[in-house]
Amino acid sequence: MIETWRWYGPDLDQITLDEVAQTGATGIVNALHEIPYGEVWSQQAIAARRKLIEQAGFTWSVVESLPIHERIKRGDGDLAHLFANYRQSMANLADEGVSVICYNFMPVLDWTRTDLAAPLARGSGSCLRFEAYKMAAFEVHMLGRADAASDYLPAVLDQARSWFEASTESDRDALLHAIMSGLPGAFDRYDIAGLRHQLSLYDGIDRAQIRANFKRFLDEVIPTAEDLGLRLCVHPDDPPRDILGLPRVVSNVEDIAWILAAVDSRANGLTLCSGSLGANPANDVPAIARQFADRIHFAHLRNVRKDADGSFEEAAHLEGDTDMAAVIAALLDEENRRKEIERQDHQIPFRPDHGHEIAGDIGKGTFPGYPLVGRLRGLAELRGVIEGLMHMQKQGQAHG
Known part of the structure; x- marks a missing residue:
């Protein structure tokens, strides 16, 4: 190899x-x-x-x-x-x-992740992580995507609501940044409005x-x-x-x-x-x-x-x-x-x-x-x- x-x-x-x-x-x-x-x-x-x-x-x-x-x-x-x-x-x-x-x-x-520096179990290092409740919080509460809730388990949706209600603007900005970071070579980075527009182009x-x-x-x-x-x-x-x-x-x-x-x-x-x-x-x-x-x-x-x-x-x-x-x-x-x-x-x-x-x-x-x-x-x-x-x-x- x-x-x-x-x-x-x-x-x-x-x-x-x-x-x-x-x-x-x-x-x-x-x-x-x-x-x-x-x-x-x-x-x-x-x-x-x-x-x-x-x-x-x-x-x-x-x-x-x-x-x-x-x-x-x-x-x-x-x-x-x-x-x-x-x-x-x-x-x-x-x-x-x-x-x-x-x-x-x-x-x-x-590639899509919600955390770019999730702590490792040992030591001070970090890893990439996809957290279901954070993705649900993003889709349901930040993006407001119709029918997003149907993609997640009820317990995940409960966690998503709790996270969103407790989150600061900085927390939400960090989540958006993490989700956008899977495009390292691309010029386009979307804010919430821009992402909604891109998704709308796939309607139907x-x-x-x-x-x-x-x-x-x-x-x-x-x-x-x-x-x-x-x-x-x-x-x-x-x-x-x-x-x-x-x-x-x-x-x-x-x-x-x-x-x-x-x-x-x-x-x-x-x-x-x-x-x-x-x-x-x-x-x-x-x-x-x-x-x-x-x-x-x-x-x-x-x-x-x-x-x-x-x-x-x-x-x-x-x-x-x-x-x-x-x-x-x-x-x-x-x-x-x-x-x-x-x-x-x-x-x-x-x-x-x-x-x-x-x-x-x-x-x-x-x-x-x-x-x-x-x-x-x-x-x-x-x-x-x-x-x-x-x-x-x-x-x-x-x-x-």
Whole structure:
């Protein structure tokens, strides 16, 4: 497996490439976050970023993300120029040697959390957390979304009301900020009125329509990906459930199977995010990894700890509800299968996802979920699991 590290670029990330080099990762996962959604990524801009990354001793392994404009997700109006721009960006990336593009199809928001610095059980560190009652308080009492109450348990709604009645303006501002923080590379940040407007643009758009719009996107771009030798891989919804009344369509086994069958091509693949999928109690992440192994082009490895009310938080990489060793074993088995059939792309790039803010990370102001030391701890733990499993495989082969 190829060790990679998500880096937000020289103008956004406080972590330097020299510091990333000290983690041992060999690949950088990057995007041109400074370019507004829907515009072409020029070959010149891509080449400049590639040169910067390669001069620091890395390969630019994966683009995360080449974002999809909201109008495409809504199926809004004449989209020809947006599809053309997306295809041109794909071509420019391919010309500069990038071969894997991670993207998502989540309406309006990317990953969603209510707390960016929830305290850890031990020590003074913190983690990202999704608190069901705070999300209910936001939707019901701050946003005033119609029918929001029907999405939550009565006990959660009671907690939401109590929290809201006791909250200060600063508390409510912090909650809005946390919910908006899942868009680290986006220019748009919404206040309550702005978010209401964005949600109103999805009025009347149901799950079937979102799927139809997704299918149209795949039909428009996958043939180009095939021609260019690119592999696109959709990122699961985070959390894997409807949010703010918006249909989400990449949340479970049935969703993934539908997407991969919608355009049956190796170029139409999956980013296996063990944390996103793991936040749904119905998702068996190791089983998902095995079922869709041949279409997994990229992996985010992290863990979550879930509560019965729908809340969850980021756990240490080997300490959450998901059997991380089983997930990695599935990926290694797939790599071996690809190697046996002599696929050049048999290695799967992965990165340690959302880490705890610990030790020297505290107070550094890095992107929520993307500290240096916390992710380094995660990478070291994952590296140990990978090496141990590979050793066991070799021992088995030697005695086979």
